[in-house]
Structure formats: C-alpha cells, structure tokens
Amino acid sequence: EAGVTQFPSHSVIEKGQTVTLRCDPISGHDNLYWYRRVMGKEIKFLLHFVKESKQDESGMPNNRFLAERTGGTYSTLKVQPAELEDSGVYFCASSQVGGLEAFFGQGTRLTVV
Amino acid sequence: AQSVAQPEDQVNVAEGNPLTVKCTYSVSGNPYLFWYVQYPNRGLQFLLKYITGDNLVKGSYGFEAEFNKSQTSFHLKKPSALVSDSALYFCAVRDPSGYALNFGKGTSLLVTP
Numbered sequence: 001e002a003g004v005t006q007f008p009s010h011s012v013i014e015k016g017q018t019v020t021l022r023c024d025p026i027s028g029h030d031n032l033y034w035y036r037r038v039m040g041k042e043i044k045f046l047l048h049f050v051k052e053s054k055q056d057e058s059g060m061p062n063n064r065f066l067a068e069r070t071g072g073t074y075s076t077l078k079v080q081p082a083e084l085e086d087s088g089v090y091f092c093a094s095s096q097v098g099g100l101e102a103f104f105g106q107g108t109r110l111t112v113v
Numbered sequence: 114a115q116s117v118a119q120p121e122d123q124v125n126v127a128e129g130n131p132l133t134v135k136c137t138y139s140v141s142g143n144p145y146l147f148w149y150v151q152y153p154n155r156g157l158q159f160l161l162k163y164i165t166g167d168n169l170v171k172g173s174y175g176f177e178a179e180f181n182k183s184q185t186s187f188h189l190k191k192p193s194a195l196v197s198d199s200a201l202y203f204c205a206v207r208d209p210s211g212y213a214l215n216f217g218k219g220t221s222l223l224v225t226p
Contacts, residue, residue: 003156004156006156031212033213033214035214037172040218041216041218042215042216042217042218042219043157043203043205043216043219044180044216045213045214045215048213049213055211055212056211056213059213065207078173091156091157093157095212100145100164101147101159101162102159102190102212102214104149104156104158105156106121106154106155106156107156107157
C-alpha cells in the first residue's frame with residue numbers, strides 16, 4: 001500500500017512568487033493534515049481536513065496560505081506571494097477516521113530566496 | 114495548552130550502549146503521546162504511542178518508551194543502540210478531543226561505531 005506522497009520534494013522560488021505543494025494521502029484516509037517545520041524549530045500544525053472540509057485551520061500563519069482538498073482526495077497548499085520566512089519543510093499526514101496515529105509524507109523542502 | 118519539551122538538541126551514544134531520548138510534556142488531562150523518527154531524506158515515521166494502560170510502551174525497531182505521570186515524562190529508550198538508529202527523533206502530544214499533534218523541536222541521535 002502506498003504511503004503519503006508529497007510533490008515536489010524540493011522547491012526553490014523567489015520572494016513574491018507563487019508555489020503550490022501537493023499531498024496524496026493514503027487511500028481511504030479521510031483525515032489530512034498539513035504541518036511545517038521552520039529550520040531548527042518545532043514542527044507546527046497548520047490545518048486539518050476531514051474529507052474535503054476544513055476542520056481546523058487555526059495554525060495557518062496568514063492569508064497568503066491557501067489549502068484545498070477538492071473531492072476529498074489529494075490536497076494542495078498554495079503560498080502566494082511567498083516570503084522569506086515561509087522557507088521550511090512542509091509535511092503532510094493522513095489518518096483514518098478515529099485513527100490514533102498519523103502517517104507522514106517525506107515532506108517538501110521550500111526555500112524562498 | 115499542550116506542549117512537549119525535548120531538552121537535548123543532540124544525544125551521542127556508542128553502538129551497543131543503551132540510549133535515552135528525553136521528552137517532558139505539559140497538558141491538562143490525560144495526554145496521547147507519540148514518538149516519531151525522521152531518517153535522512155525521509156519522512157516522519159511513527160515509532161510508538163501511549164494512550165492508556167501499561168506505562169511501558171513497545172514500538173518499532175526495538176524502541177520503547179516509559180510514561181511517567183508524576184514526572185510528566187515520556188522518554189524514549191532502547192537497550193542497545195545501532196548505528197542505523199542515527200536520526201532525528203520527535204516527541205509529540207495530542208489532546209484526546211482533537212487531532213492536531215504538538216511536536217517538540219526534535220533531538221538528533223548520533224550512534225557511533
């Protein structure tokens with residue numbers, strides 16, 4: 001069974017540009033999460049989808065970040081326009097309904113220059 | 114608010130020796146506690162969890178963790194370290210009523226031959 005996959009694995013963009021990250025959760029997992037780790041700091045929760053609905057987006061840093069999960073399958077996280085402080089590793093995770101552990105993807109390393 | 118602390122940025126252990134990676138938590142109520150590991154260029158992998166029951170929890174790759182309510186700790190342990198255990202280890206806590214994980218900043222484990 002395929003795990004959580006994220007695309008791209010790395011992205012380098014200039015300040016002011018737009019970047020879209022994609023996450024494909026484990027098939028059948030209704031819960032999907034986005035997290036971010038800024039260099040050397042904690043991994044921080046961004047938001048949580050249940051199917052296509054945003055259940056909790058309390059961790060989204062500002063309105064430059066937009067997450068979608070149309071159809072309740074894969075999810076995208078768009079940063080527009082990107083700022084230097086957005087650099088970090090963005091993790092996606094998924095879990096079953098009622099599942100206790102979340103399964104993480106390998107992350108997307110975003111560098112804004 | 115829930116939080117975890119990993120007081121050590123790095124832990125160095127000789128192969129064959131026991132290892133301990135420390136984690137303390139701060140929550141109201143009964144926590145769900147997790148350990149994840151990140152190997153180089155890989156995603157976060159679930160190691161083990163404590164939900165309820167026996168304070169000693171066994172997980173993947175020979176790791177175990179001991180839940181200590183009086184000391185609010187959940188230290189990760191392994192009786193005999195392997196060089197291949199070298200990785201970044203994250204402790205996390207989750208409120209039973211929610212889904213978001215709160216991570217510590219991670220501890221880099223280096224096992225030397």
